[in-house]
Amino acid sequence: MAAAERRAGVERAIIVQLDFGGDDLAEQIEEVCLLARSAGAEVCAVVQGRRHAPDAATYAGKGKVEEIAAELAAHAAELVIFNHELSAAQERNLERALQCRVIDRTSLILDIFAQRAKSSEGKLQVELAQLEHLATRLVRGWTHLERQTGGIGLRGPGETQLETDRRLLGIRVRTLKGRLARLERQRGVQRKARARGELLSVSLVGYTNAGKSTLFNALTHAGVYAADQLFATLDTTTRKLWLPQAGHIVLSDTVGFIRKLPHSLVAAFHATLEATAEADLLLHVVDSASPARDDQVADVNQVLVEIGASRVPQLMVLNKLDLTGLPPSVERDEYGRIRRVRVSAIGGQGLPLLRAALAEIALLKTGGTSRDASGAAVLQAVDRHLDSDRSP
Structure with a gap:
């Protein structure tokens, strides 16, 4: 060409x-x-x-x-x-x-993150990850300056140019970590305020391009950018969601995960991912039409282990049923607890079932009504939504 x-x-x-x-x-x-x-x-x-x-x-x-x-x-x-x-x-x-x-793979993912970061915090996190990755590769750009500087007007404090560059990079890394720590403390105060209000805190997690942001928009009408791309959104967005049976809950959309997510990114996005680790419930959004969905679920669970969120209860949301041809449904375990909801975020099928499931979990957390009464009421709502979704 x-x-x-x-x-x-x-x-x-x-x-x-x-x-x-x-x-x-x-x-x-x-x-x-x-x-x-x-x-x-x-x-x-x-x-x-x-x-x-x-x-x-x-x-x-x-x-x-x-x-x-x-x-x-x-x-x-x-x-x-x-x-x-x-x-x-x-x-x-x-x-x-x-x-x-x-x-390599890490540099490619860092480049995508650099393009997609929109908020000031997201840009700080990406810059930190890039600098920490660059720290091991500085020699490539400075091989001609590794000798001691000398000559008239060039005699310095005894540092090589490479050492000077590493020192300046270290100063910038410490500055970024300090700014991110302050933002993390601010977010911690906000989480404590929500916890005092006894609102159920729910974080959406999942493999990148599983449809998390599309589902988040469908539930909250937040208008978060969503596209058929890997890592279409990076910045965490939080909204309140009103559930008729249970009142408000707090819903957060987070960055998508991927196989072999660079450790520098996990470390840099610690403040953002901490919201996931401290959530009351994770909505694990899965691309049910993907032939690799089981591997993707395993990869997401591995990242959750890395960020300390493996013990947070999960509700699996099997998305994209419009591509699989399966009907909306709710699956429960042997104790009657909801474990999976099958939906289409882009088409809206099954979303009433998901809202009813979230209401049931929120009622059990807040103790707004008795366990048996709240469960029975929500079960009836789920059955009604199932009938309406299956009707022509």
Whole structure:
């Protein structure tokens, strides 16, 4: 494709996915291609390979690097994206061999987060994650300045330029952490105020692109940005939701999770994700039409363990039933507790069932009525909604 025919601002990228055994390769390739497109890249080709272990120098090995170089030349691409974690040395070696920019999975996700962060806190969190990731890679940009500065007018305090840069970066990281800590304390005060009001606190969690923001908008009419993209929204949004049977609850939409979410992002978004860990209930939104939904559920639960939210009760919401053709429904365990609700956030089917389920849980938390009476009343409401949803 001629340069004049390319879309302005779009980088042409080659994806590299290696198979070390044990994972669904097709699913991983589909996901990294979605990530690349979400970042604004045009995927030209995917280079695959099988290895027993990563190559210490180039991760992919000499022969595979030559294959990547051939694809770069054939498609006139300028970017290589590895769907793996590369060390700083591996990135440098690959860039030297391929004569183009090379980024890994963490850098790709950080770039998407940088594009999507809208609030001041979200931007601070992304900057912190980027700086902490950059700290291990500073040597790449400053190799020509690693020697001691000297000469007339250049004699300094004895630091190399690299050491100076690391020191300045460390100062900025501490500043960002301090600002985020203040915001975290403010949010803690707000959570305590809500807790004194005995409002049920509910956080939406789920794999990215499962439809959390669409469901949040359908329930609260908040107008949160929602799109068929990975990480369409980053900033936490909280709204009150009125339930006729139980009054107000507090509902929060949070950032979507993904397999192998970079630890730097988990740490940087600790203040935001803390709302999830301190919620009374998690609405675990699942893309029921995805063939990889079981793996996605496992990945979300793994992130919940990392942020200390694994013990928070969950209500699973099987979304996108409009794509599966299944009817709206409520599933209960052997003790009669609601465990799953099947809905379509975009079509509205099953949303009355979800509201009734939330009302039942809220009544049990607040003790507004007796347990048996509240449960019976909500059960009758659920049955009525089931009949109305199933009627032509």
